Amino acid sequence: MTITESSPTTRAGGSGDVDGTEHVDVLVIGAGVSGIDAGHHLRERFPDKTFAILEKLPGRGGTWWTHRFPGARSDSDLFTYGYAHKPWRGPSIATSEEITNYLDEVIEEDDLKAAIRYRHEVTNASWSSQDQRWTVDVHRADTDETLQMTCGFLWMCQGYYNHADPYRPEWPGTDRYRGVIVHPQQWPEDLDWTGKRVVVIGSGATAATVVPAMAETAAHVTMLQRTPTFIAAVPKTHELAVQLRALDIPEEWTHEILRRAYIEQFNELTRMCQETPEEARTWLLDEMRPYLPEGYDVEKDFNPGYRPWQQRIAVVPDGDIFTAISEGRASVVTDTIDTFTETGIRTSSGEELEADIVVSATGFNLSALGDIPFTVDGEPVDVSRQVTWRGIMISNIPNMAYVFGYFRHSWTLRADLVSDLICRLMTTMESRGARSVTPTLRPEDADMEIRPWSEPDNFNSGYVMRSQDKMFKQGDRTPWTHMHEYAEERHTLPAADLDDGSLQYR
Known part of the structure; x- marks a missing residue:
């Protein structure tokens, strides 16, 4: 099955493979703000594609599910943190409950409930060039079993928090503190x-x-x-x-x-x-x-x-x-x-x-692609040795895109732009009859300076600086840079050249 083919079964479900493994055209990882947005775009742009959304938590919302501390709320306005396609009707600064209610409305309106599978944690992802597909290992927390799924395209929407391991410095004397x-x-x-x-x-x-x-x-x-x-x-x-x-x-x-x-x-x-x-x-x-x-x-x-x-x-x-x-x-x-x-x-x-x-309240640890081990044709992928393609894909990893929002503007502004570009990329693949697309450095990029994931002069929060060594890098030229502002990307991403030689179609 190619990425352009779809299952005769339900749009949000998958089809059985020859060995009984479920296959979907697109597999979305994460049912937070980004994953629900991806589901909306897939439903709207590709009604015949099969897809599933895997979420390791017991419920939707990602950060808004895990952050249950007193007063938990947005620190971005909801008119930009909300989706472009879904009007926000509440106050500009909203509580976590108001935000999850909003997400529930999107899930209902886009008929995504059947596509989302909770307590499904991806523990490994392997790409096969021969089969032109991903195989992912999934642990189901509700049944404590491991299953496999395959997909033509992997869409990473897991966010950047390590929810299970927050950051807390070691302070002297905590062992004797009675509180x-x-x-x-x-x-x-x-x-x-x-x-x-x-x-x-x-x-x-x-x-x-x-x-x-x-x-x-x-x-x-x-x-x-x-x-x-x-x-x-x-x-x-x-x-x-x-x-x-x-x-x-x-x-x-x-x-x-x-x-x-x-x-x-x-x-x-x-x-x-x-x-x-x-x-x-x-x-x-x-x-x-x-x-x-x-x-x-x-x-x-x-x-x-x-x-x-x-x-x-x-x-x-x-x-x-x-x-x-x-x-x-x-x-x-x-x-x-x-x-x-x-x-x-x-x-x-x-x-x-x-x-x-x-x-x-000392911050969190950043998670690179959900800390999921990736392999390509049997070789482990060290993402820290790769470079980003427009802050959306990673060099030498086929058919995989990720969503990372803005640090300064609302996260969702970029999630919407990224979703639009990924859908445009999938359409380009269909028009070419391509089953895979891989960001690859061009001959003219041989002398490119490799720069840190986040340059301290630009953004230097503690969780960013602590994670530099495990994150992918960026270059000194388009399309190998990221962390641009919305004022720029609202124009550059919709106009991004998908045929400039930086993407290898097969």
Whole structure:
């Protein structure tokens, strides 16, 4: 069966192979925002192709399934984080429950329920040039059995979190601490912080979310940060959305108008941060001051040493963390940890922070392609020795594409662009009668400089820098570069040349 052939069975199912192994035209890995988007595009563009979506978690949503810490919500506006094809009708900043309800609507409207198989974890993927197909090993957690599936094209939508192994530094003294230490990615359902003293270690988006949420009922919450993060207060509901909805115009219009407004707003902020970073720094700090008590040392607690947008800016709805600080329910300590004590944490400056609960909001470990072992014609693939093709495919790996969103703009803006390009690539394969496509360096790329997956001058968050050695690389020229901004890729990806010699069709 070629990639252009489809099964006579259901579109979301597969066909039996000669040895009983199920075969689908396209196998999508992950049922989060990217995987559901891939399912939508396949259903819309290729109604005759068979496909399945494998998800190792018990439910849909990816990050929105695993992140169950207090206040879990988006830190991107939902008009751009939502799909282009599905109008968002809620507030600009939404809770995890609101987002998963939105995803449920997409699953229902696109008839994807039968295509998604939960508790199915891919443990190995092998490509055969002779058979022109992938064979994947799948562990079913619900039955504790291993099965195999084959596919013509593998679409990786697993995200970039290692959900099972969050990042937490080794701190001295934790063995004698008598309180509770939790990580937001592994939040206990029965944890009660009412009236408790809480220390949240970290300063990023998760910490900025957890602190005001816990401060509602805790005795006090202290955010202990080694270095500050830029924090931006934004309205939970955009004023323009209120005005447009008051006019009772179609939701599709409101969605598109707000989507364009947010895109241009972030384009301008990104441009300012790149071209006039100190002006951007001053503006960001000045925006925080009205939310904090008079005389508050904003420079000490909220002025990072890095350039604005060199790491993500933590977005907080209606300035909720600043409100908690102003009301005395939360505070910020900018210092390093000397040791844990029996009753809390002692900082390097000698300050004692009493804590019944310590939240390690210290980030996550990045997962390269779901940490799935890949082989091509029996040879193991070391992705760290390969280069990306437009941030969508990887050199020398046939018929495999991956979705990686933006660091600065909403993830889904890029997921939509990538899905469109993958579908265009599949159409190109059909027109050529090709069964496989492989990104391959051209003769003119022989002298190409190989650069890190993420250049520190561009983006240098801890989880990115810790993962450089296991991630694929990029080159110094098109199409071997990635991590461009949406303002550029909204034009370059739809116009990408699929016949420039960098893709080998067979």
